[in-house]
Amino acid sequence: MSQEVLRGVYAQLSRAVERRDWAQALRLVDLLRQQLQDPAQLQKLESYRRQLESYRQVQGDPPPPQWPLLHKPFIGDFPVTNLFDHDLPLGKEDGNGRFVSGQGQVWTPSPQHPCGKSDGHAGYDWAMPVGTPILAAAPGRVTVARPEPEFFCPSLSRPVRGLRVRILHEGESPGGIRLETLYAHLSQIRVHEGQRVAAGEVIGLSGESGCASGPHLHFEVRRFDQTNSGQPAPVDPYGWFGAGLDPWSIHPLGAESLFLWQVGQAPSLGACWQAQQLPGLPGHRPAALERFKRRGG
Ligand SMILES: [Zn+2]
Structure with missing residues (x-):
């Protein structure tokens, strides 16, 4: 992972903490954990992770942010x-x-x-x-x-x-x-x-x-x-x-x-x-596909 991408992970982590999205913050910490080698930094990350876990236990997951949801921009279906x-x-x-x-x-x-x-x-x-x-x-x-x-x-x-x-x-x-x-x-x-x-x-x-x-x-x-x-x-x-x-x-x-x-x-x-129809590509995740279908995609 390049320094540039690492900075992106930290930026995304601070956004996740800002909106109290502990689940996402924990995922990002786990990603960082795989990247860091310095034992002192890793130890710091461990204690930060425990802190996030305790916030998550006390506060639970946040309500989803309010997004404007989208309507189809045309009638019918096109390729x-x-x-x-x-x-x-x-x-x-x-x-x-x-x-x-x-x-x-x-x-x-x-x-x-x-x-x-x-x-x-x-x-x-x-x-x-x-x-x-x-x-x-x-x-x-x-x-x-x-x-x-x-x-x-x-x-x-x-x-x-x-x-x-x-x-x-x-x-x-x-x-x-x-x-x-x-x-x-x-x-x-x-x-x-x-x-x-x-x-x-x-x-x-x-x-x-x-x-x-x-x-x-x-x-x-x-x-x-x-x-x-x-x-x-x-x-x-x-x-x-x-x-x-x-x-x-x-x-x-x-x-x-x-x-x-x-x-x-x-x-x-x-x-x-339909991921399986694309040549030479790994398959999709069935759980995500089910979620997509339920939402009407
Ligand atoms: Zn285009």
Whole structure:
């Protein structure tokens, strides 16, 4: 584990303690325990662990934080063509040729891969016909409803300006988590900046504007609170189902991902959820799969 990742683990640990999530704090301490070699540091960690255990016994597990829960951003089902890269979902800054899905599978992204074609992808892509109505995933305020700044798209070898909408969603209670959802490659925008929208309201039509190789919706979720850097960070709205810790949750720029869909509202991941259909990858964890199914995914 590199120094950088170690710093991410410490940041995540302090966040877990801050929100009194003792179970998560203990998991992180156990991860640190495997990494440290210095006996004095290990001894300190042991006594810290005992302290956390006693807090957990007295206080129990905390109520889950208030998150805005998401509504499906379109009607019907469309094939997923790209997942969230838990390795490093930072687009151009990534390029390390490694993709980690929310189920913990690792592969090399390629145009042929059914589910993870794009290294550093920060959201989900669903292929859909141009003109499909795109819906607000939660109540909120439109913060961006305009073409993005022009930039050079390598796959199209020309400058592009896609149409996109961003919506800010506040948690329902004080101390709730703020999220932003982003809808990209639209063909039409039907809202204006500053407008309040309800969940399920039409905000635009899907398209293939910007750096897109075909008609699809790029959907992204960013969380604003309790991130490792204190800055907004993209998260996976399907959460993390892999064995061990989510690499993005312990990255210095990362944040923990939780399953954020309302019951019955998670768009189907089709074959991209069926781990056993992906070539050469370890299987998923059945318990996590059951939990996912119960929540309506
Ligand atoms: Zn995308």
